[in-house]
Amino acid sequence: MPRPAVLACLLLPLLAGGARAQPVEEIGSWRLACAADRMTDRAACLLRHRDWLERPSGTGSGLAFEIIDRRGRLVPAVTARELMLDGAARGLLALSGTAQLRFPPNRMVEMPCALEGRSILCTPRAEDAARMEAEVLQADRALIRLVGTGGGSSTAEPTELRLSGTREAVARFARQVPREPQAAVEPPPGLDGRELLQRLFRFFAQ
Numbered sequence: 613m614p615r616p617a618v619l620a621c622l623l624l625p626l627l628a629g630g631a632r633a634q635p636v637e638e639i640g641s642w643r644l645a646c647a648a649d650r651m652t653d654r655a656a657c658l659l660r661h662r663d664w665l666e667r668p669s670g671t672g673s674g675l676a677f678e679i680i681d682r683r684g685r686l687v688p689a690v691t692a693r694e695l696m697l698d699g700a701a702r703g704l705l706a707l708s709g710t711a712q713l714r715f716p717p718n719r720m721v722e723m724p725c726a727l728e729g730r731s732i733l734c735t736p737r738a739e740d741a742a743r744m745e746a747e748v749l750q751a752d753r754a755l756i757r758l759v760g761t762g763g764g765s766s767t768a769e770p771t772e773l774r775l776s777g778t779r780e781a782v783a784r785f786a787r788q789v790p791r792e793p794q795a796a797v798e799p800p801p802g803l804d805g806r807e808l809l810q811r812l813f814r815f816f817a818q
Contacts, residue, residue, distance in 0.1 A: 638662075639784065640777015642679075646788050659785040665690065665756060665771050677756060677773055679782055681789060682735050685745045686782050688713060690723065690734040690756060709760010710734065712770070713744070715751035722759075749779045 634655075637644040646657040661677040668674035673692045680689045690711040711734035714720040721744060725734040736744045748754075757770035 637784065639781035641773070641775050642777060642781035644781060644784055644788075655788045657785055657788045659781055661773055661775075663773055665773075675758075677754065679748065679778075679785060680733065680735065682741060683738065685741045686786060687736050687741050687744050688748045688754070689736075690725075690758070691731060693731040695730050695732065709758065712755075712757045712759055714755045714770075715747045716753065716755065718747055718751075720755075748775075749782060751775050751778070 634646045634648065641662055642659055643662050644657060644659050646655045648655045659679040663677075664674045665677055666675035673695050676691050676693070678689050678691050679686050680691075682689070690713075710725060711723045712720050713723055713736075721736055721740045723734040723736050723740075725732055752775055754773045754775060755770040756773065757768055
């Protein structure tokens with residue numbers, strides 16, 4: 613499946629509700645996919661780096677580097693979206709700890725991971741959000757490493773992604789998507805692998 617199609621498929625839950633998909637935009641190293649709700653004219657969008665941290669395999673969800681809206685800030689995140697039951701264990705083991713992110717020469721931050729619906733999102737803590745929102749716009753590369761139970765060692769070689777066109781891509785993303793209020797509730801902290809598995813299995817059992 614072509615990469616833009618993979619990105620667009622992540623919007624399938626919205627499309628099933630009657631939304632209209634827009635063409636995937638290529639902006640530097642980023643891909644922006646949106647679907648507009650015909651009743652409200654509001655858009656749901658995904659802004660994802662063109663290269664995977666870990667490519668999808670079979671029905672398993674891939675690991676992606678995205679820009680997401682978090683408490684009104686557009687921040688970098690590591691994601692595994694729309695996990696299916698048969699691919700849940702692999703995704704959860706990969707994300708049961710934290711994601712380390714660095715935009716050289718700036719210092720590294722650790723982003724705790726949490727289960728939100730059928731997706732896992734690793735996002736900056738509130739105290740790091742403003743800094744990461746600013747740094748990603750200026751960076752020409754990102755170093756990313758998953759650490760924790762099943763997620764790799766703190767001494768493993770990080771994945772390097774080259775960044776280009778970020779400022780323009782984020783600006784287009786911001787114009788498409790309604791922003792969360794700054795006072796939104798802080799997401800729950802990351803969970804250990806066992807608790808994540810239990811929550812996901814309970815979710816799919818409903």
